[in-house]
Amino acid sequence: MLPVVVSGFKHQHSACCGGGRSKGQIICLPLLPLECHNRSQYVFWDPYHPTDAFNAIVAKGAFQGTLQAAHPMNVQQLVET
Numbered sequence: 001m002l003p004v005v006v007s008g009f010k011h012q013h014s015a016c017c018g019g020g021r022s023k024g025q026i027i028c029l030p031l032l033p034l035e036c037h038n039r040s041q042y043v044f045w046d047p048y049h050p051t052d053a054f055n056a057i058v059a060k061g062a063f064q065g066t067l068q069a070a071h072p073m074n075v076q077q078l079v080e081t
């Protein structure tokens with residue numbers, strides 16, 4: 001797990017689509033009701049995949065984040081060397 005600070009997400013401990021406890025036990029299937037109305041408020045899309053909203057934070061951290069997110073340098077610094 002990347003050391004990314006997760007804040008601003010309404011749902012950090014349950015997935016947008018899936019089944020079982022916290023929607024983390026059964027993959028997202030068409031037969032399951034999609035009760036999640038706004039995927040941008042979730043860290044997890046399904047039991048295995050982060051949402052686009054969370055991926056954007058991870059990508060930004062890798063590209064221009066501090067040493068805590070990208071070590072020993074971020075992608076922007078790597079390009080500039």
Ligand SMILES: *[C@@H]1O[C@H](CO)[C@@H](O)[C@H](O)[C@H]1NC(C)=O
Pocket residue numbers: 038040041
């Ligand atoms: C979904 O959630 C995001 C983040 O909270 C918010 O910016 C956006 O306006 C919401 N979209 C809708 C359609 O409610």
